[in-house]
Amino acid sequence: MIRIAVDAMGGDYAPEEMIAGAVDAVKENQEIAVLLVGQEDKVKEKLSGYTYDKGRIQVVNATEVISTEEPPVNAIRKKKDSSIVVGMNLVKKQEADAFVSAGSSGAILVGGQVIVGRIKGVERPPLAPLIPTETGVSLLIDCGANVDARPSHLVQFARMGSIYMEHVMKVNHPRVAIVNIGAEEEKGNALVKETFPLLKACGDINFIGSIEAREIPHGAADVIVCEAFVGNVILKLYEGVGATLISKVKSGMMTSLRSKLGALLVKPALKDTLKSFDASRYGGAPLLGLNGLVVKTHGNSKANEVKNSIIQCLTFTEQGINEKIRESLETASQKE
Amino acid sequence: MIRIAVDAMGGDYAPEEMIAGAVDAVKENQEIAVLLVGQEDKVKEKLSGYTYDKGRIQVVNATEVISTEEPPVNAIRKKKDSSIVVGMNLVKKQEADAFVSAGSSGAILVGGQVIVGRIKGVERPPLAPLIPTETGVSLLIDCGANVDARPSHLVQFARMGSIYMEHVMKVNHPRVAIVNIGAEEEKGNALVKETFPLLKACGDINFIGSIEAREIPHGAADVIVCEAFVGNVILKLYEGVGATLISKVKSGMMTSLRSKLGALLVKPALKDTLKSFDASRYGGAPLLGLNGLVVKTHGNSKANEVKNSIIQCLTFTEQGINEKIRESLETASQKE
Numbered sequence: 061m062i063r064i065a066v067d068a069m070g071g072d073y074a075p076e077e078m079i080a081g082a083v084d085a086v087k088e089n090q091e092i093a094v095l096l097v098g099q100e101d102k103v104k105e106k107l108s109g110y111t112y113d114k115g116r117i118q119v120v121n122a123t124e125v126i127s128t129e130e131p132p133v134n135a136i137r138k139k140k141d142s143s144i145v146v147g148m149n150l151v152k153k154q155e156a157d158a159f160v161s162a163g164s165s166g167a168i169l170v171g172g173q174v175i176v177g178r179i180k181g182v183e184r185p186p187l188a189p190l191i192p193t194e195t196g197v198s199l200l201i202d203c204g205a206n207v208d209a210r211p212s213h214l215v216q217f218a219r220m221g222s223i224y225m226e227h228v229m230k231v232n233h234p235r236v237a238i239v240n241i242g243a244e245e246e247k248g249n250a251l252v253k254e255t256f257p258l259l260k261a262c263g264d265i266n267f268i269g270s271i272e273a274r275e276i277p278h279g280a281a282d283v284i285v286c287e288a289f290v291g292n293v294i295l296k297l298y299e300g301v302g303a304t305l306i307s308k309v310k311s312g313m314m315t316s317l318r319s320k321l322g323a324l325l326v327k328p329a330l331k332d333t334l335k336s337f338d339a340s341r342y343g344g345a346p347l348l349g350l351n352g353l354v355v356k357t358h359g360n361s362k363a364n365e366v367k368n369s370i371i372q373c374l375t376f377t378e379q380g381i382n383e384k385i386r387e388s389l390e391t392a393s394q395k396e
Numbered sequence: 397m398i399r400i401a402v403d404a405m406g407g408d409y410a411p412e413e414m415i416a417g418a419v420d421a422v423k424e425n426q427e428i429a430v431l432l433v434g435q436e437d438k439v440k441e442k443l444s445g446y447t448y449d450k451g452r453i454q455v456v457n458a459t460e461v462i463s464t465e466e467p468p469v470n471a472i473r474k475k476k477d478s479s480i481v482v483g484m485n486l487v488k489k490q491e492a493d494a495f496v497s498a499g500s501s502g503a504i505l506v507g508g509q510v511i512v513g514r515i516k517g518v519e520r521p522p523l524a525p526l527i528p529t530e531t532g533v534s535l536l537i538d539c540g541a542n543v544d545a546r547p548s549h550l551v552q553f554a555r556m557g558s559i560y561m562e563h564v565m566k567v568n569h570p571r572v573a574i575v576n577i578g579a580e581e582e583k584g585n586a587l588v589k590e591t592f593p594l595l596k597a598c599g600d601i602n603f604i605g606s607i608e609a610r611e612i613p614h615g616a617a618d619v620i621v622c623e624a625f626v627g628n629v630i631l632k633l634y635e636g637v638g639a640t641l642i643s644k645v646k647s648g649m650m651t652s653l654r655s656k657l658g659a660l661l662v663k664p665a666l667k668d669t670l671k672s673f674d675a676s677r678y679g680g681a682p683l684l685g686l687n688g689l690v691v692k693t694h695g696n697s698k699a700n701e702v703k704n705s706i707i708q709c710l711t712f713t714e715q716g717i718n719e720k721i722r723e724s725l726e727t728a729s730q731k732e
Binding site: 208241252273275292293294295296300301307311315326329333 | 543584588629655
């Protein structure tokens, strides 16, 4: 049985959707047990509305809640009985294999490092969301809070991301690329120029060179390596341009009687196609390189994404991703 | 009369579309004279197919062409008789007020600095394209080739961008923001943290703080300040996500008979709406801070964008943008 702690209190639709997602996950897969972390009374009350295997969902009390507005370092330090801190301690004490939260990104990033802790040899744990592409999804690594990365960090990101895509997402020989402003090796800023030859020298990854941002949505690489500032810009612009264009398309269809009629006809087909351009169905963003697994799901996650994030943890644990990361970094450091 | 040199040889549709754009520009505005720079025979032959005011279009011979594949520094140094070098020399010698090219970005950036030269006090000339937003356009400054900028560069970008948006694009008190990974002043990488208080202290711009990439397409600021690596990622991802989504929408409409019928009905309205999300109708990207004006238009520019880029040069010159930049930087340096 894989035990997954779920933050019942984090996210725009907590606790309802978090609880619904947990119930769906234990129904869909018999190997999953969920520890719902949050204010016991509230959680139990909502939970009582569902029928499920009582032996596989347990409520763990946590009286406090960390809001997205709170400064993360402070929140983690002071709110010892918050759902995030309690959930992460379950992972630390190995009472849970993973922790899923839709709460404060900052608190999750800080808590992951401070409470769960890094795998020996990992310099920085990257946050690695999946982003939709024309052909499927790519892993964008790093979108975390630690900006101004060094070349050695990026090399570790490439290795960890490659392992994740190969064993969790089942991509054979995942293509690894570094975000750059041109395809040539001599292009780029100081960080990219220094990192490029290091990645090229890695025998254990399928490094295909630079990727220009324009090529990312086409699915030109499976693992997109960049430092967190750039990763953040990519992730958020992706969402922003997508939302703006979709709203433009919608309003465009409402401009005349003729187009309104057409909109009724195209709507179902369009909805299906655009759903394929939605990475959330694959689950949340793992914080890689920790002694355990922490997954950040979107703040606006509903039951389905929560369920997918829980199932993603199952694959991660079953595939022994952390052991593979440990081995990979050990082998790399022995070679140096 | 404002004299604008146009690179007849640069771009995917040169010389045809460059020439057509030049002819359209002199027809639309009586104050414009165009110097078409390129291989004389070819240009004159194409030009002979049009009727126009012969006194306002002149062909300047340049026997060589710089391709987009050539290393820019080398190309500028060696191809002295290329359309880019000849066109920029016209600006340098004040025989033209501006130079418009759809050719090699790298060569245009290098040529601008090396041949046309910077305004005294300008540390780096930024390339500043307009990007479409929900409400209009914003200026993204810098998307040039000089990465790893310093805080003082970004402050100059903010000033120059603000002047451009106010006087060329007619935006009152343009809102200036710096690209960041969160809204709070303490967030960001080293460059942003150092630059933020400097921008805040500028009395001559309307600095509104940080902007997250997600907010850019909503039009949350008029001048988007960032260093060139990040600017390049934003610009190219904008294009990439846009192209991918539009192709998804199109293919979604073709999945069933019902949706195909609907597509016929929505198509005209949709086309109009999406046209409003196209920055190219405003012209090309100016390379600011030069002794003269150099405008880079898209490599795939057709006549209409070329014409708009030429007319943009007219406004730039008439509004005395370079004098305003010079004054602004002088005032700023006196205060320091």
